[in-house]
Amino acid sequence: MNFRVVAAALAGLLLASAGPAAAQSRTGPLIEGASHDPAVPALRSVLGWDPGEVISRPADLRRYFDALAAHSPDRVRIGEYGRSHEGRPLWWAVVGSPANIARLDAIKAASQAVSDPRITSAAEAERIIADMPAIVWLAYSVHGDEITPADAAAAAAHHLLASRDPAVAGWLERTVVIFVPTQNPDGRERFIDSFTAGLGVEPNPDPLSAERAQPWPGGRFNHDLFDLNRDWFIQTQPETRGHAALVLDWRPHVLVDAHEMGTDESFFFPPEADPLNPLLPSSTLAMRETIGRNTGRRFDAIGEPYFNRQVYDAFYPGYGDGWPAYLGAVSMTYEQGSPRGLVARRSSGDLLTYRDGVRNHLVASLSTIEAAAANRERLWRDRWAFARDGLEGGRGAYVIAPNPADPTAVDKLGGLLVRSGIEVGRAESGFTACGRSWPAGSLVVNRAQPLRRMVEVLLTRDVPVPADFMAEQEARRQRGLGDQLYDVTAWSLPLMFNTPSAVCDSRPNVQTTAVGRELVRPAEIVNPDARYGFLVHPGAAGQKLVIDLLRAGVTARAFTEGFTHASGVWPSGTVLIPRAGQPADLAARLQAAAAETGARVVGVDESWTTEGPSFGSEEAALLRSPRVLLAWDEPTDPTAAGAARYVLEREFGLPVTAARTRLIAGADLSRYPVIVLPDGNGYQARLGERGLNNLRAWVERGGTLITLGAGPSRFVAAPDARLSAARLETAPEPGTAGTERALIETEAAYRDAVLGEERRSSVAGALIRGRVDPDHWLSAGIASELTLLVQGDDTFAPLTRGQGANVVRFLGPDELLASGQLWDENRRALAFKPAVMVTPLGRGAIVVFTQDPTTRGYLEGLKPLLINAVLLGPAIGGAAWID
Numbered sequence: 001m002n003f004r005v006v007a008a009a010l011a012g013l014l015l016a017s018a019g020p021a022a023a024q025s026r027t028g029p030l031i032e033g034a035s036h037d038p039a040v041p042a043l044r045s046v047l048g049w050d051p052g053e054v055i056s057r058p059a060d061l062r063r064y065f066d067a068l069a070a071h072s073p074d075r076v077r078i079g080e081y082g083r084s085h086e087g088r089p090l091w092w093a094v095v096g097s098p099a100n101i102a103r104l105d106a107i108k109a110a111s112q113a114v115s116d117p118r119i120t121s122a123a124e125a126e127r128i129i130a131d132m133p134a135i136v137w138l139a140y141s142v143h144g145d146e147i148t149p150a151d152a153a154a155a156a157a158h159h160l161l162a163s164r165d166p167a168v169a170g171w172l173e174r175t176v177v178i179f180v181p182t183q184n185p186d187g188r189e190r191f192i193d194s195f196t197a198g199l200g201v202e203p204n205p206d207p208l209s210a211e212r213a214q215p216w217p218g219g220r221f222n223h224d225l226f227d228l229n230r231d232w233f234i235q236t237q238p239e240t241r242g243h244a245a246l247v248l249d250w251r252p253h254v255l256v257d258a259h260e261m262g263t264d265e266s267f268f269f270p271p272e273a274d275p276l277n278p279l280l281p282s283s284t285l286a287m288r289e290t291i292g293r294n295t296g297r298r299f300d301a302i303g304e305p306y307f308n309r310q311v312y313d314a315f316y317p318g319y320g321d322g323w324p325a326y327l328g329a330v331s332m333t334y335e336q337g338s339p340r341g342l343v344a345r346r347s348s349g350d351l352l353t354y355r356d357g358v359r360n361h362l363v364a365s366l367s368t369i370e371a372a373a374a375n376r377e378r379l380w381r382d383r384w385a386f387a388r389d390g391l392e393g394g395r396g397a398y399v400i401a402p403n404p405a406d407p408t409a410v411d412k413l414g415g416l417l418v419r420s421g422i423e424v425g426r427a428e429s430g431f432t433a434c435g436r437s438w439p440a441g442s443l444v445v446n447r448a449q450p451l452r453r454m455v456e457v458l459l460t461r462d463v464p465v466p467a468d469f470m471a472e473q474e475a476r477r478q479r480g481l482g483d484q485l486y487d488v489t490a491w492s493l494p495l496m497f498n499t500p501s502a503v504c505d506s507r508p509n510v511q512t513t514a515v516g517r518e519l520v521r522p523a524e525i526v527n528p529d530a531r532y533g534f535l536v537h538p539g540a541a542g543q544k545l546v547i548d549l550l551r552a553g554v555t556a557r558a559f560t561e562g563f564t565h566a567s568g569v570w571p572s573g574t575v576l577i578p579r580a581g582q583p584a585d586l587a588a589r590l591q592a593a594a595a596e597t598g599a600r601v602v603g604v605d606e607s608w609t610t611e612g613p614s615f616g617s618e619e620a621a622l623l624r625s626p627r628v629l630l631a632w633d634e635p636t637d638p639t640a641a642g643a644a645r646y647v648l649e650r651e652f653g654l655p656v657t658a659a660r661t662r663l664i665a666g667a668d669l670s671r672y673p674v675i676v677l678p679d680g681n682g683y684q685a686r687l688g689e690r691g692l693n694n695l696r697a698w699v700e701r702g703g704t705l706i707t708l709g710a711g712p713s714r715f716v717a718a719p720d721a722r723l724s725a726a727r728l729e730t731a732p733e734p735g736t737a738g739t740e741r742a743l744i745e746t747e748a749a750y751r752d753a754v755l756g757e758e759r760r761s762s763v764a765g766a767l768i769r770g771r772v773d774p775d776h777w778l779s780a781g782i783a784s785e786l787t788l789l790v791q792g793d794d795t796f797a798p799l800t801r802g803q804g805a806n807v808v809r810f811l812g813p814d815e816l817l818a819s820g821q822l823w824d825e826n827r828r829a830l831a832f833k834p835a836v837m838v839t840p841l842g843r844g845a846i847v848v849f850t851q852d853p854t855t856r857g858y859l860e861g862l863k864p865l866l867i868n869a870v871l872l873g874p875a876i877g878g879a880a881w882i883d
Helices: 004-015 021-027 043-047 060-073 099-102 102-115 122-131 147-162 168-175 187-198 238-250 281-303 322-327 354-373 375-393 407-420 450-459 467-478 540-551 586-597 638-651 683-702 711-717 747-755 824-830 861-876
Strands: 076-084 089-096 136-141 176-180 253-259 273-276 328-336 343-345 352-353 397-400 425-427 431-434 435-440 444-445 502-505 511-516 532-537 556-558 564-565 568-570 575-578 601-604 609-613 620-623 628-632 656-660 675-677 704-708 762-770 785-792 807-812 817-819 836-840 844-849
Touching: 043 060, 043 147, 043 609, 060 076, 060 147, 060 187, 089 147, 089 238, 089 704, 102 122, 102 375, 122 375, 136 238, 136 354, 136 375, 147 168, 147 176, 147 253, 147 328, 147 556, 168 176, 168 354, 176 354, 176 431, 238 322, 238 407, 253 354, 273 467, 281 328, 281 354, 281 375, 322 328, 322 450, 322 502, 322 609, 322 844, 328 354, 352 354, 354 375, 375 450, 397 407, 397 450, 407 444, 407 450, 407 861, 425 675, 425 704, 431 540, 431 575, 435 609, 444 844, 511 785, 532 540, 532 586, 540 556, 540 586, 556 861, 586 601, 628 638, 638 861, 675 683, 675 711, 675 861, 683 711, 683 836, 683 844, 704 711, 704 861, 785 807, 785 861, 844 861
Parallel strands: 136 176, 136 253, 253 328, 628 656, 628 675, 675 704, 704 844
Antiparallel strands: 076 089, 089 176, 343 352, 397 444, 397 502, 425 444, 425 511, 431 435, 532 575, 532 601, 556 575, 556 620, 564 568, 564 609, 762 785, 762 807, 762 817, 807 836, 836 844
16 A cells, blocks of 8 residues: 555545645644754654654554654663563653653652652652652553554654754653553554555545444454453553553653544543542642643644543543552543544534644643643642652551452452552451451551552442432433443442452551562462372362363363362362373372462362262263353454453463354354353344354253353343243333323423333443352352442343243342442342343253453453353253364
């Protein structure tokens, strides 16, 4: 593709569709009147095009920044913080004055020092505040199809280095600017590939044009199809893990996460819309407004419209502008209307070009640097005050215990908290706190620490949505309008990890060991020379170990009932690995796997049990490493398909066959004991009658079909699908005025006539308690209560005796809400309804997760239940599968 020809065609298109003034504004310099030193490499001299002419690939942007660093080594430094799944470098570049670049290590150390008053005196803090530049962090294009920000990064770096404006030189004396131009290089490459494949002889602004209509899964997501802008505190992806660690190392004062939004929109920057998280410091909100006012002034100067205080709120802490705020950064989201290509026609008929978006993000970036430079001292003082408030504003501690059903989840939680900068201790012995006993290995998180607000926002059971905002939402619903909740309203990590926790008014009196960044504590086998074999404790770690050994050809059996043995009382879900018939190095393999996973493994010298099933009974089901077919492509939601694959493959080491859904219709499915349908709408239409018949026959022969979320659960529950006895409930039909004359005498009666008496709303995302049926094979080794993330408004009717099993059901209306916002009618509708069901069909079974247990990869407490479905479904069924 000759991009110079494409750029020329675009210029011609603009000239033909706009007046002379508009054409000039889209072909002249990005910053009107700017004077640049020609010795500093311009984008054209390195890449062959001007900013905004071409959608630069990640490698091209790195090549350009390398050229800037080669020309100005005393003003530019470049480093890497990791590699993407597809092997692309994840990198950053810092631009500053020669004096500041020469003392980067000192600047970083000063930022850390002022962030912890325990190691820095007030006098030393004053010296730092008087001397050091503010750290400004500009991160771009976290979503791969949000394309203009990345090229704006190159334009901004060039302007800082080449501008002859003395004001710009002054900015670099008072700030150092760190650029992260491509947070998601894999997604950006995917978008550019689809854009290039659809491009004709000239860019086409039509909304239907192939260059702008992305095929599944689109470029928004990374290789694993995760939304990286929701991954900051759970850090499942290399892009986020590395970036978060880098931010934690530098502790910037100002951080911008530059995005794009719908084509018809203008430009957004803070202040944000309500609701605001109550744990955000008032100083952060005030500084966001200060920077926003400066950016508004700069946008007014170029005649560019913008908006704030609408749409984009600041409640969820998992965003790229959310998580850093609890480190004390003035973090902000910027959003530009997207051309999704080189040019787009808005519904008004106006053209929006790639260059327009690059220019706007450039102006916003420079305005941010300008405001930070002008408020350098204020930013440092606010950071010092933030850290002091953390130490002085909290007392007592959070205590988090291992869950006996999944004892290693607490270790992963501890490591994740440390990766968010939180200080965590692990109790060396049992102790008493909050009026109850806690076992050794429990986590103790003192509230009095510099990052107290990070502690609170991640561990508090329920961060309340401000009452005045909720009152407004209820009023909107009464008027038949949708609510304005942008994302989930619950994310408490102890709840999502299903780990018992409490907040104590005083710090527990127990010796603790500092927890590190590791997510696993290596385990040792008890009695590794055992004569008979080994027992593996249930839970995620045990399941990972078992899957690893099954793939290596080791024989294992899973107990669907608990039993008593000389080695102790063992719950259902325990796995037996006998020595007989196994590889000679079985013990060594087990030890290596226990060290890697943290699983609890105990050697046993005999098979005799004193209570419960024997080792040779039918309750000890033979396990095999199952082949799993995962529906891929349309109609699945990309993030749902990606999360399911991530959990199975990357977390549990079980490779799947990701098959285009349309191919399932005519495929020979006999090689797959398990098929997983990720969330998404339209399975019946995609599979057609042929595919439905093929799927039904496969289940009847012994297959285990697993649905994850509302879309596929509705599909199998549809009566005409003839797959599952599960049935979706429907909300009462809206009331009508009827055909006969009726008297309407009150406002309430009018609303009921127009809207209906029952108006069940969609749930943005709340954590809901579920009770587990302990007698079903699916619940083997699972805790008696689970916490589920509920979204949407679906409810399913309980299965009756003979139809199947309600393996997990929601608690009663007064008990079910664990955290978050749940409308009253949804609360009543969910009460006692099934969350997870199993329905038999022939020799097989359909496992229905009405809510997706793999969402965002962060529902740790639900993952063992999914793995039970994958491992035990085929073991309980009687089909013989083709190897």
